[in-house]
Amino acid sequence: MSSFEDADTEETVTCLQMTLYHPGHQQSGIFQSIRFFNREKRHTSEVVKFGRNSNTCHYTFQDKQVSRVQFSLQLFRKFDSSVVSFEIKNMSKKTNLIVDNRELGYLNKMDLPDRCMIRFGNYQFLVEKEDGQSLEFFEIQFFLSKRPLLQENSWLPQPMPECGSYSSCVTQNNSPMEVGENDW
């Protein structure tokens, strides 16, 4: 009991929940390196890289059409704010990155909205930020979607669905997520 009373106050941790979709993922194993559902702790000073090269990237995709480093995410705080934010930067010379409706060229970066869709090539990533207090660590959690996350040309930020978050609506037990046309 005394260790509980004496322990440092726990801080909640910001979590980036990323739901991944690619039309060919089941055939080609492009997500085989991703540990789904596992909350991975990262230090806030890390520049988290996504791409094909396992030597430089924290998260890799087994796909030759993915750049060696496709994009990066980095935590920061806006000036005079206690809120943890993320910045996304396109690291690919060949492929533009689309965040919601905004297109990023090579080395372009932008603040990552709290809920947004990231697209490059045939990849669709739905990202949702769960706010936390800690400035030391944050977490990343991946989910897999077997259905497209984006109806063609119809992504608009939408109110949260009744299940609580988009990520809790997607597959956790290999059952596909049904999304109606009007749900986006």
Added chain:
Amino acid sequence: MSLHHPTPGSARFASVPPQLEHDTSPLLVGRGPDAHLRLQLPRLSRQHLSLESYLEKGGAQLAFSLKALSHKGSVWVNRLTLSFQEQVPLGAINKVAFSGIQMVVRIEGGISLEAFVCYFHLSPSPLIHRLRPEETDERESVPQEHPPPGSGQGAPGPLSFLHSPLQPNHGGAPEIPLQREPLDGVLS
């Protein structure tokens, strides 16, 4: 980059090279072994701040932002005091102060998007005019700036660093401490 510390002592800048080429990853400034620009000051954090290059939308030349990485010390940048994880974009000329160090960062455009070059100048004279004690994390008063010896000018500016022995002469072109040079290859 021009660097100054009010307390004489050559060791604090002993690891500063005349120039440094760096890729597009963040350039770390601090006391620790991972820092690309290592400054020997006990009160400096191992990673105190970083400079990150990026491209503005529609831009053709690298832009830079500065991020504070120290838990304990703040970084004063162009009249803003940054604390841990805060960042600001940099302009053409930037005044930075941290742990008693004064740093002026001047940015000159170049063609390369793969890397940039830093030229370092160690200034015996203060670089920042009338830095108030509350604008440093050292809480020490900084004397009013005096022009570097031999500059012939009333206040430091880009022209005051033309004759630094640490800067190479490019045939008469203005020599700016932080330059983006066109490079033939990609630095890994």
